Amino acid sequence: xxxxxxxxxxxxxxxxxxxxxxxxxxxxxxxxxxxxxxxxxxxxxxxxxxxxxxxxxxxxxxxxxxxxxxxxxxxxxxxxxxxxxxxxxxxxxxxxxxxxxxxxxxxxxxxxxxxxxxxxxxxxxxxxxxxxxxxxxxxxxxxxxxxxxxxxxxxxxxxxxxxxxxxxxxxxxxxxxxxxxxxxxxxxxxxxxxxxxxxxxxxxxxxxxxxxxxxxxxxxxxxxxxxxxxxxxxxxxxxxxxxxxxxxxxxxxxxxxxxxxxxxxxxxxxxxxxxxxxxxxxxxxxxxxxxxxxxxxxxxxxxxxxxxxxxxxxxxxxxxxxxxxxxxxxxxxxxxxxxxxxxxxxxxxxxxxxxxxxxxxxxxxxxxxxxxxxxxxxxxxxxxxxxxxxxxxx
Numbered sequence: 289x290x291x292x293x294x295x296x297x298x299x300x301x302x303x304x305x306x307x308x309x310x311x312x313x314x315x316x317x318x319x320x321x322x323x324x325x326x327x328x329x330x331x332x333x334x335x336x337x338x339x340x341x342x343x344x345x346x347x348x349x350x351x352x353x354x355x356x357x358x359x360x361x362x363x364x365x366x367x368x369x370x371x372x373x374x375x376x377x378x379x380x381x382x383x384x385x386x387x388x389x390x391x392x393x394x395x396x397x398x399x400x401x402x403x404x405x406x407x408x409x410x411x412x413x414x415x416x417x418x419x420x421x422x423x424x425x426x427x428x429x430x431x432x433x434x435x436x437x438x439x440x441x442x443x444x445x446x447x448x449x450x451x452x453x454x455x456x457x458x459x460x461x462x463x464x465x466x467x468x469x470x471x472x473x474x475x476x477x478x479x480x481x482x483x484x485x486x487x488x489x490x491x492x493x494x495x496x497x498x499x500x501x502x503x504x505x506x507x508x509x510x511x512x513x514x515x516x517x518x519x520x521x522x523x524x525x526x527x528x529x530x531x532x533x534x535x536x537x538x539x540x541x542x543x544x545x546x547x548x549x550x551x552x553x554x555x556x557x558x559x560x561x562x563x564x565x566x567x568x569x570x571x572x573x574x575x576x577x578x579x580x581x582x583x584x585x586x587x588x589x590x591x592x593x594x595x596x597x598x599x600x601x602x603x604x605x606x607x608x609x610x611x612x613x614x615x616x617x618x619x620x621x622x623x624x625x626x627x628x629x630x631x632x633x634x635x636x637x638x639x640x641x642x643x644x645x646x647x648x649x650x651x652x653x654x655x656x657x658x659x660x661x662x663x664x665x666x667x668x669x670x671x672x673x674x675x676x677x678x679x680x681x682x
Contacts, residue, residue, distance in 0.1 A: 291586045294322035297330035304575025324582050345578035356596040360646045363613045363676030366596045367581040371437035372574035373565025378441040388515045388541030390422035394555045426450030431485030434492035435460050443472045456481050482509040489517040504529040513540045519564045522546035597648045598641035606636040606652035608661050613676040616642045627667045631660050
């Protein structure tokens, strides 16, 4: 069977797309005929999805551009690439911590303004460089809010660079916790970060809890001369409060991946144009993860790295597999079993997992009679609680 993949938008890594095997064809059909999309930042909130579309894979970690609840209601599984750009963001965060500590932005601006011969400039440098003396990060304390794919890497490498590390994450995944150095001190109160850190960096999604977290309420708890970083979400920072606390000397430097007219021409603010995950390696890694998720889902029905459905894995050993996206309401699994029994078919394996308003089922059937399988599929398609039915042959 051939699966048609359509790329939507720009900047999708071609080497990553080349990871698709021979059963997948890229950009050979119109969007309305595609089995799945691979995208980056394309906005789908006003997009009308075709009935044929089975999945959307975002070649990146964020997925705010995709209406994941509506996609689920239409039987479309949405994937992302968590951690694919984590090393790239980590390297930028650590480099900007050092960049801010060493006053490189005003130092470069001052030096670039010097005129005359090299000898005259050297003389000016000897007189003027003291104004740009900075600090080393070794021995300082960094507070990290969010210890996921990125935050955990920042924590481990900050410790290796000689820093004391405080980490806050009440929702940390068990597998991530095992990856974090034992030298990272986990704190349970966010105030410990704001009161004790010399550097603070945040690596969380945008939630009601994190929106405006960088604000006067928390800035008032900080010590003087702090370096603040935001490479997570723009809305985490209240810009007016930030400028006030730069002016009063609490915040020495602020580094961020989000631009604003309020930030330009301020020597204490280092904005970059969303470069956190913008490396060749990150682009390839994210696209490869998207490709791998789509291949697994389209060929076997298994789900990994979905943002609107649970992870569901089950080796396919039976002749047929039916996948079902259904409303998360009582007795659906019982109805599924009853329908299978009515067609006198034996169930080899059944896995059902729910997430929010919807659930996903893998139903493996020990049956060679294709007519009976087709009849069962038809039964499922008439059930009002089942959103989408797929038949996969081994």
